[in-house]
Amino acid sequence: MAASAPISKTIYIGPFAHSTSLTTLEIQPLGAIGVDETGTIRFVERNLHGGPDELIASFKASKSAWADAKLVCIKSTTTGFFFPGFIDTHVHAPQHPNTGLFGKTTLLDWLQKYTFPAESSFSDPSVASRVYQNFVSRTLSHGTTTAAYFATIHVPATNTLADICLQRGQRALVGRVCMDSEVSPEYYRDESAEASYQASKASIEYIRSLDPGGVIVQPIITPRFAPSCTSACLSAMGRLAQESNTRVQTHISENKGEIDLVASLFPDQKSYAHVYHAHQLLGPKTILAHCVHLSGMERRLVLESGCKISHCPASNTAITSGCAPIRLLLDEGHTVGLGTDVSGGFSPSILENVRQAVWVSRHLAMQVDSDAVKLSTEEALYLATCGGAAVVGLEDKLGGFEVGKEWDAQMILLGNVGEEGCQDGNFGEGPVDVFGWESWADRVEKWVYAGDDRNTVAVWVRGRLVHRTGRYPGYEETS
Structure with a gap:
C-alpha cells in the first residue's frame, strides 16, 4: 500500500x-x-x-x-x-531473511556465519529491492510506524531502502553501514576510511534530496561497531556527523567477547564508550544499541554526552549477550527505547520486544534477588512509544x-x-x-x-x- x-x-x-x-x-x-x-x-x-x-x-x-x-x-x-505506532530504535533491514537463524552462535561468530554473507549479497540491486519491500511491509504490519534502520555498505541498496520507506510512508532513519577493519571479511568491507566517508556522504545527500525536510525519511551515520572500524574510519564518521549535522547509530557493550575485542583493538582508551567519545561519536543525536555491560564510568559518560539507548531484549537473549539493567539506566536518567535488532532478534515485532523487556527484567530480578529491577507492562509500553520517540529525536511529534x-x-x-x-x-x-x-x-x-x-x-x-x-x-x- x-x-x-x-x-x-x-x-x-x-x-x-x-x-x-x-x-x-x-x-x-x-x-x-x-x-x-x-x-x-x-x-x-x-x-x-x-x-x-x-x-x-x-x-x-x-x-x-x-x-x-x-x-x-x-x-x-x-x-x-x-x-x-511502535518505534523500532534498532533494526538491521538486510538481515530480514535470516530472522530466526542464530543456532548455537554468539555475537562474533554469528556475524561471520550468517550476517556478513547475507549482507554482502546486497551488491545486487534486485536482492535489496526484494528484501526491503518485504521487510517494510512486514514491520508496518506489526504496527511499526518509525524505524532506525542499519542497511549495508552498498550506497545503491541503502538508497533503495530510503526510496521504499518514503513510498510506503514509514518514518525511517536509514544508515549506510561503515566498516573498514580486518575484523570484517575482505569480501565485505569498505576499501578505506576515505571510501567509507565518501560513500556515507553520498547516501546522506541522496536521502536528503528525497525528503529535504526529513519529514518521513532521514539519513543516519552508521559505523557498525568499533571493532569493524579503524580509528581513521571512526574519526571520519565523527567528522561527517559534525559537518552534515546528521544523527549517529552504532552498537556498544552488547557481548563480553566483543568488549574484550574492543579493549585489544583500542588499548589506549579507558573503555568501549571512550572509544566512541575519542572519535566525536557520542552526543545527543547518537543512538547506542544494547548497553548490556556498561560500567559505571561508561554510563556516566553516555549520560553526560546525551546519547540515547536502544534496548534489544529478544536479541540479547537469543545471542546470549546478557540482561541489560534497564531499571538502573532509567533511574540514572537515560533515555531508552526498544529495538528488535533483527536478525539477532527473532521477531520484527516491537510488541514481542515489549514482553521480552518485561521477561528480561524478571530474569534479572531472579539473578540479583530483587524485585526492584522489574519493568512493569506500563513501563515497557512507554519504551515502545514515547521512549522510542525520544531516542530518534521525535518526542515532540510522536509517542x-x-x-x-x-x-x-x-x-x-x-x-x-x-x-x-x-x-x-x-x-x-x-x-x-x-x-x-x-x-x-x-x-x-x-x-x-x-x-x-x-x-x-x-x-x-x-x-x-x-x-x-x-x-x-x-x-x-x-x-
Whole structure:
C-alpha cells in the first residue's frame, strides 16, 4: 500500500490507550481524536457516551469546522482500540531473511556465519529491492510506524531502502553501514576510511534530496561497531556527523567477547564508550544499541554526552549477550527505547520486544534477588512509544495522542468470544480472546502478552493509512 494519497481531515472514534508517563497508561473506553490535513492531532475528546451514529451527529453539530471530516469508527468498542505506532530504535533491514537463524552462535561468530554473507549479497540491486519491500511491509504490519534502520555498505541498496520507506510512508532513519577493519571479511568491507566517508556522504545527500525536510525519511551515520572500524574510519564518521549535522547509530557493550575485542583493538582508551567519545561519536543525536555491560564510568559518560539507548531484549537473549539493567539506566536518567535488532532478534515485532523487556527484567530480578529491577507492562509500553520517540529525536511529534502531535497510530482488534465459543477453529481476529468480563486494563494486557500482527488491522503514519488487513478491517470509514 503506497502512501501517496492526500490526507483528509479525519475524526477517529473509539477506545484508545497511550502512555502519559513512564508509569501511567491512559485508557479511554470511548473517545474521539481529530486529525487535520497535515496529520496533526487538533482535538482529543474523552469520556464519551453513546453509539457511533449519535456521536457522529453530535460532532457535526458542535464542531462546524469538522462537519466535512471523514470519520473512522471502530465497530466494536469492547474489543477494538487505537494505540500509538511502535518505534523500532534498532533494526538491521538486510538481515530480514535470516530472522530466526542464530543456532548455537554468539555475537562474533554469528556475524561471520550468517550476517556478513547475507549482507554482502546486497551488491545486487534486485536482492535489496526484494528484501526491503518485504521487510517494510512486514514491520508496518506489526504496527511499526518509525524505524532506525542499519542497511549495508552498498550506497545503491541503502538508497533503495530510503526510496521504499518514503513510498510506503514509514518514518525511517536509514544508515549506510561503515566498516573498514580486518575484523570484517575482505569480501565485505569498505576499501578505506576515505571510501567509507565518501560513500556515507553520498547516501546522506541522496536521502536528503528525497525528503529535504526529513519529514518521513532521514539519513543516519552508521559505523557498525568499533571493532569493524579503524580509528581513521571512526574519526571520519565523527567528522561527517559534525559537518552534515546528521544523527549517529552504532552498537556498544552488547557481548563480553566483543568488549574484550574492543579493549585489544583500542588499548589506549579507558573503555568501549571512550572509544566512541575519542572519535566525536557520542552526543545527543547518537543512538547506542544494547548497553548490556556498561560500567559505571561508561554510563556516566553516555549520560553526560546525551546519547540515547536502544534496548534489544529478544536479541540479547537469543545471542546470549546478557540482561541489560534497564531499571538502573532509567533511574540514572537515560533515555531508552526498544529495538528488535533483527536478525539477532527473532521477531520484527516491537510488541514481542515489549514482553521480552518485561521477561528480561524478571530474569534479572531472579539473578540479583530483587524485585526492584522489574519493568512493569506500563513501563515497557512507554519504551515502545514515547521512549522510542525520544531516542530518534521525535518526542515532540510522536509517542502519544496529545494535541499537536502527529497521528502515527495503529488500530487493534481483539477476538470477541460468543456465548458458544469458537467451535470451528476459525480464530479470525488473532490469538487474543475477550470473553466480556475483562476490564479495559485487562484487555490491553491480554494484547501485550498474547497479541501479534493479526490483531493490528490498520496503521497510519502522519495521518496516512499505510497498512490495512483485508480480512477483518474492524472499522468503518464515512466520507
